[in-house]
Amino acid sequence: MASMDGAFLLQIKPLRVPVWYAGKLESLQWEKNELVSKVASHIFLVDTLSKKINVKNIKELNDPGGNTYNRWGRTSCPNDSSTDIVYKGFAGGGPHKQPGSGTNYLCPPKDPQWGDRSVIEQLATTVDRLRRIKTHGGTTYIRWGRTTCPDVHGSDLVYNGFVGGSPHQYSGGGANYICLPTDPQWGPDTSPKYKGYVYGAEYQSHGTFWDDKKNHDVPCAVCRTPKTNVLMIPARQDCYDGWNREYHGYLMAERDSHASNKEFICVDDDPEVNVGTHADLDGALLHFQETVCGSLPCKPYIAGRELTCVVCTFGP
Structure with missing residues (x-):
């Protein structure tokens, strides 16, 4: 019985992927590459726009410190x-x-x-x-x-x-x-001659x-x-x-x-x-x-x- 099973297994041929399925995989792979390319393009666009945004607004968010003066x-x-x-x-x-x-x-x-x-x-x-x-x-x-x-x-x-x-x-x-x-806290009394x-x-x-x-x-x-x-x-x-x-x-x-x-x-x-x-x-x-x-x-x-x-x- 075991020899018959072995003979049967030896006769099994490898499965072949249908042509239409291979075409679908190739199409999905192409779409994936397109999406990756678009994401990279959007990242570049966001980076470019962020550089064009007024730097003072970004600094205000990240570092709200500072001081004022009159010009x-x-x-x-x-x-x-x-x-x-x-x-x-x-x-x-x-x-x-x-x-x-x-x-x-x-x-x-x-x-x-x-x-x-x-x-x-x-x-x-x-x-x-x-x-x-x-x-x-x-x-x-x-x-x-x-x-x-x-x-x-x-x-x-x-x-x-x-x-x-x-x-x-x-x-x-x-x-x-x-x-x-x-x-108030006092220091030594100096008794100055001139004072305010x-x-x-x-x-x-x-x-x-x-x-x-x-x-x-x-x-x-x-x-x-x-x-x-x-x-x-x-x-x-x-x-x-x-x-x-x-x-x-x-x-x-x-x-x-x-x-x-x-x-x-x-x-x-x-x-x-x-x-x-x-x-x-x-x-x-x-x-x-x-x-x-x-x-x-x-x-x-x-x-x-x-x-x-x-x-x-x-x-x-």
Whole structure:
């Protein structure tokens, strides 16, 4: 029986692939090669198009860090693919004949926004707080006139304290306001012969909608944000596209006739006071700042209007 099986197996001929099936395999192989060629062509096209896309957009996605600066005397940014324009406007500052007012130049935008007490403050959403990413990056800013940080965009309080600066009646000393903490630490007493003085700052808001704040000392809060850029924009209440509003308020500095100059700062629209501090001791002072039409374009800038301001952040 086994020999018969062997004889039977020896008689089996190899199977031949039908001509139509071989043709089908050849056709499928050709289609496969065509698809591979098309995929390679599409990959090349995507690579070519990606190189033509503005490099700044790709960098913004991959590396949202960076910083801001003013290009004085120009209406555009340098012709460099890594630089974006945030806004353009007019160079401005305090009058040169007056010893007081601000010490720094400003770049007010072409589309100023004026204060309106009837405007409802946008509600801070809890989504930003829940979605924020805790990283070691970020930067800091000072919220002038408040003891807390805005509950938006992941800002955290570093410390709060009191606004201080050089006295308004002296021409020397520092030109900036500082945020002094509530828990100072002292070094050895050097008893210098020549020195400057740091006073507390007071609101000088007589006869305004902040009249109840007049002569009160001004609080401050130092805030850390995970965002990588901070920008104070004068004459605006809203940030430009792509930027996040931390807070908005009014531009303040020393009075124009005072001996001491101070940098312009953005004081919160809803200011607090240091309780029990309304004795009118002067020292460093905070005054509203008004526009002067003529040196600034009368359109859109309105003579005698108090300048607003907004603090904006940008980043992941």
